[in-house]
Amino acid sequence: MAEKRSIFEEVGEDTKPTHAPKGGVIDGARRGARRAIRGWLMALFALVVLMIAVGGLTRLTDSGLSITEWRPVTGALPPMSA
Numbered sequence: 001m002a003e004k005r006s007i008f009e010e011v012g013e014d015t016k017p018t019h020a021p022k023g024g025v026i027d028g029a030r031r032g033a034r035r036a037i038r039g040w041l042m043a044l045f046a047l048v049v050l051m052i053a054v055g056g057l058t059r060l061t062d063s064g065l066s067i068t069e070w071r072p073v074t075g076a077l078p079p080m081s082a
Contacts, residue, residue: 058064
């Protein structure tokens with residue numbers, strides 16, 4: 001076995017590091033993962049812009065209160081009372 005290392009090591013300016021730190025770990029990530037995240041964020045951005053546009057169009061045409069009672073399931077389910 002190799003020589004047992006001490007818990008406390010002397011560190012000073014006169015000692016040189018044995019190896020350089022590895023750089024570019026983040027840049028070395030898979031390109032596919034970044035592309036997928038970029039696509040997901042772009043899709044979310046497009047959906048938010050679409051929601052804002054539809055809301056603005058609804059507001060400008062005063063059609064927001066055109067459906068005061070909307071019951072899409074009425075008649076599709078049988079009555080729940082016996």
